Amino acid sequence: MSSTTKSKSKAPVLSDQEIQQNYIRMQNELQGLAGKIGELEQETDEHELVLTTLDEALVHEPDRKCFRLIGGVLVERTVKDVVPALQTNRDGIRKVVASLTEQYKTKEKDLDTFKNEYNIRPV
Numbered sequence: 001m002s003s004t005t006k007s008k009s010k011a012p013v014l015s016d017q018e019i020q021q022n023y024i025r026m027q028n029e030l031q032g033l034a035g036k037i038g039e040l041e042q043e044t045d046e047h048e049l050v051l052t053t054l055d056e057a058l059v060h061e062p063d064r065k066c067f068r069l070i071g072g073v074l075v076e077r078t079v080k081d082v083v084p085a086l087q088t089n090r091d092g093i094r095k096v097v098a099s100l101t102e103q104y105k106t107k108e109k110d111l112d113t114f115k116n117e118y119n120i121r122p123v
Contacts, residue, residue, distance in 0.1 A: 026111045033104045047090035
């Protein structure tokens with residue numbers, strides 16, 4: 001029984017090529033997540049900018065016309081209709097960013113564990 005416990009604690013035997021492929025795959029996954037997080041953070045910033053601009057109009061002129069691009073179609077709405085939708089979208093994007101950030105941290109830990117198990121030292 002002790003021999004099976006020892007084999008479970010050791011890293012699986014992989015060829016050098018498999019180790020390299022796994023390492024590159026893990027790095028690419030991290031880069032993809034980081035890119036998506038950056039993209040969504042930029043979108044959140046854009047929502048913030050628009051909401052900041054519309055806040056004053058919401059207070060003084062809630063029935064003022066504004067235009068919104070929905071699925072490639074420009075539609076006319078009022079400020080009071082658009083602001084809540086933008087806030088909902090911004091909050092949803094923030095939740096996705098938080099989720100992706102957690103995934104990134106998990107994958108980063110997995111990569112560090114993998115590097116330690118196979119004694120990988122990037123050049």
